[in-house]
Amino acid sequence: MQIITEQNLRNLIDLLVKEAKLVVGPKLSGSVVLYEPLTAGTELTLDALPRRSSKELFFPVCEDILSYKREGGAMKVTDVDRSKFPETVLFGAPPCDAGSPSILDAVMSWDYKDEFYLERRKKSTIVGIACTKGDDACFCRAVGLAPDTENGSDLFLTPLKDGSYACNAVTEKGQALVAAHKNLFAEGAGAEPVPFVDQAVQKLDLVKIKKWLEEHFEDPLWERIADICVGCGACAFICPACHCFDINDEGSTDDGVRRKHWDACGFAKFTNHASGHNPRDVQNKRYRNRIMHKFKYYDDKFGKTLCTGCGRCIRACPVGIDIAEILETINGKAE
Amino acid sequence: MNAKANKNQLTSIEPAYYEAVTEAIRKEAVKILKEDTVVGVVGYLPGRRKGTATPALVTSVEEAEKLVFSPACVNNLSVYLTKAKKGVLKQGKVGIVAKGCDMRALAGLMTESQLQREDLFIIGVVCPGVYGFGVERTGTLTEANIARKCRECIVHMPEGADVAAGTHAELADLTPEEAEEMARIEAMPQAERWAFWKEHFSRCIRCMACRQVCPFCYCEQCLCDKNRPQAVESSPRPAGNMAWHLVRAMHLAGRCGGCAECERVCPMDIPLNLLNRRMAKELKELYDYEAGLAPVEKGPLNQYKEDDDQSFIK
Numbered sequence: 310m311q312i313i314t315e316q317n318l319r320n321l322i323d324l325l326v327k328e329a330k331l332v333v334g335p336k337l338s339g340s341v342v343l344y345e346p347l348t349a350g351t352e353l354t355l356d357a358l359p360r361r362s363s364k365e366l367f368f369p370v371c372e373d374i375l376s377y378k379r380e381g382g383a384m385k386v387t388d389v390d391r392s393k394f395p396e397t398v399l400f401g402a403p404p405c406d407a408g409s410p411s412i413l414d415a416v417m418s419w420d421y422k423d424e425f426y427l428e429r430r431k432k433s434t435i436v437g438i439a440c441t442k443g444d445d446a447c448f449c450r451a452v453g454l455a456p457d458t459e460n461g462s463d464l465f466l467t468p469l470k471d472g473s474y475a476c477n478a479v480t481e482k483g484q485a486l487v488a489a490h491k492n493l494f495a496e497g498a499g500a501e502p503v504p505f506v507d508q509a510v511q512k513l514d515l516v517k518i519k520k521w522l523e524e525h526f527e528d529p530l531w532e533r534i535a536d537i538c539v540g541c542g543a544c545a546f547i548c549p550a551c552h553c554f555d556i557n558d559e560g561s562t563d564d565g566v567r568r569k570h571w572d573a574c575g576f577a578k579f580t581n582h583a584s585g586h587n588p589r590d591v592q593n594k595r596y597r598n599r600i601m602h603k604f605k606y607y608d609d610k611f612g613k614t615l616c617t618g619c620g621r622c623i624r625a626c627p628v629g630i631d632i633a634e635i636l637e638t639i640n641g642k643a644e
Numbered sequence: 645m646n647a648k649a650n651k652n653q654l655t656s657i658e659p660a661y662y663e664a665v666t667e668a669i670r671k672e673a674v675k676i677l678k679e680d681t682v683v684g685v686v687g688y689l690p691g692r693r694k695g696t697a698t699p700a701l702v703t704s705v706e707e708a709e710k711l712v713f714s715p716a717c718v719n720n721l722s723v724y725l726t727k728a729k730k731g732v733l734k735q736g737k738v739g740i741v742a743k744g745c746d747m748r749a750l751a752g753l754m755t756e757s758q759l760q761r762e763d764l765f766i767i768g769v770v771c772p773g774v775y776g777f778g779v780e781r782t783g784t785l786t787e788a789n790i791a792r793k794c795r796e797c798i799v800h801m802p803e804g805a806d807v808a809a810g811t812h813a814e815l816a817d818l819t820p821e822e823a824e825e826m827a828r829i830e831a832m833p834q835a836e837r838w839a840f841w842k843e844h845f846s847r848c849i850r851c852m853a854c855r856q857v858c859p860f861c862y863c864e865q866c867l868c869d870k871n872r873p874q875a876v877e878s879s880p881r882p883a884g885n886m887a888w889h890l891v892r893a894m895h896l897a898g899r900c901g902g903c904a905e906c907e908r909v910c911p912m913d914i915p916l917n918l919l920n921r922r923m924a925k926e927l928k929e930l931y932d933y934e935a936g937l938a939p940v941e942k943g944p945l946n947q948y949k950e951d952d953d954q955s956f957i958k
Contacts, residue, residue, distance in 0.1 A: 629698035
């Protein structure tokens with residue numbers, strides 16, 4: 310087994326920074342931990358789940374997709390040079406974050422190839438870490454993941470009781486990262502792994518839940534649960550799997566930028582048509598879409614569940630809407 | 645009741661207090677539903693996770709018997725009487741559970757003609773305080789887990805409610821952390837203060853939770869959602885974020901009742917209530933006005949008088 314000490318893990322970050330790679334990991338920003346560029350290994354903070362997920366590495370909160378400027382009589386349009394996107398290494402993503410790109414790849418490379426997402430994805434290596442924290446909002450086990458799921462990571466670290474990490478190079482990218490910095494890793498038996506935290510939510514039968522959703526597009530459950538939803542975008546924005554975005558031209562008619570930024574199905578105007586008609590005219594229809602998209606539509610199209618059970622939406626919901634509780638309710642109703 | 649005279653030196657509020665309030669709320673809610681006084685009651689139900697509660701719009705006696713009050717009842721429920729939520733309950737008189745800070749919002753909404761007093765049955769809660777964010781939720785309220793806003797609460801008693809649930813109880817000798825933080829920021833040189841807010845707003849992801857929970861953000865068309873033409877950049881970038889938060893603070897000046905829900909729900913921990921509080925201070929100094937202490941005909945920034953000072957027009 311390959312072992313890396315905590316000090317060497319931090320040294321590895323220092324070396325990668327020196328190699329001019331973009332190194333991103335959980336870092337304290339004000340009073341919250343966020344995935345942010347690290348300038349030194351000492352900045353890596355592994356004792357809290359970052360408030361926002363690591364999806365923003367591939368799908369930023371906001372990005373320019375082109376700029377335009379009127380020159381004489383003509384409009385000059387300039388594309389973003391995606392070849393300048395840096396080689397990136399993501400450190401310290403637990404399975405509920407590390408696993409999200411492998412879910413999102415399907416939609417991002419489907420009928421339209423999202424070159425922005427795919428270019429970043431191609432240039433990044435994910436160093437995932439087994440999760441030994443967790444609280445009563447966590448439910449990764451219920452949606453088919455686990456605190457030690459390696460799928461999604463290129464290199465996977467398991468915290469050991471002596472403070473070091475057992476390393477498993479899951480993909481070629483992971484093997485290449487280890488091979489390039491061999492001297493930081495040692496062969497060994499390793500100490501005992503740090504145990505995982507129990508989760509309150511039991512395993513859900515996602516097939517059964519999907520079947521129930523298929524048969525209950527109209528159901529009083531939606532009103533009962535979602536009538537208290539206030540229609541913000543907190544749940545979707547901090548979700549590792551939500552990937553809806555809006556496009557806005559900002560600037561003047563002569564000089565401006567076209568920007569792509571996060572959008573959320575909870576917003577009242579999300580499906581507002583140019584005609585003024587809105588097929589999801591009340592909040593419970595919008596909330597229904599959130600559940601349907603995650604546990605039915607995405608599975609219909611891509612055979613995957615659009616949720617990693619990270620629990621962020623549960624912790625952040627201003628009115629305490631608890632997606633795990635909703636899934637348990639549906640699981641209990643379904644035949 | 646004279647709050648000061650009755651102030652006993654409590655260091656914690658035990659679960660028994662909240663249980664008594666819960667009983668009183670249930671009794672009243674059941675009564676007004678049974679008697680068809682109201683079409684529904686806006687209150688709280690327990691959440692799945694320990695030490696949590698969620699808002700609830702209950703319409704049956706059976707549901708009303710499950711209503712609770714605990715330090716987890718953080719939400720300002722008056723938001724459910726505004727905006728899109730107006731249509732959720734049937735037309736008619738509505739019962740609402742309201743803490744003192746929520747009562748200020750109700751009074752403000754009456755001032756702005758959004759609510760009529762006769763359409764409400766207010767079950768006021770004598771509230772010693774609620775949990776802050778990220779604290780230990782043991783069921784007992786202490787100095788260690790009380791919300792920052794509650795440390796300086798001046799409205800423990802729900803004045804003007806139809807009935808009051810609970811007796812007087814409050815924690816003694818709490819340091820005014822928010823006032824201290826405000827003083828610290830006010831003492832900063834302007835550039836430093838600008839940098840403080842720029843840093844905070846840089847984390848904003850424009851999830852609009854601050855707007856959506858605010859009882860006073862009831863505009864059907866928010867200026868910040870407009871994109872033809874665009875008034876404020878709607879993309880989450882520093883310039884637009886700053887503009888949004890300034891618009892929000894200014895638009896709430898003289899209206900915000902200080903429930904601090906915007907700050908509580910911010911997933912990025914932006915201390916928004918400091919801005920609200922600063923605006924409230926300006927209103928107090930300029931017009932000797934405090935929003936929401938009682939319904940008034942019009943707030944100072946919502947009216948025009950011929951003898952208004954116009955010297956600021958250059």
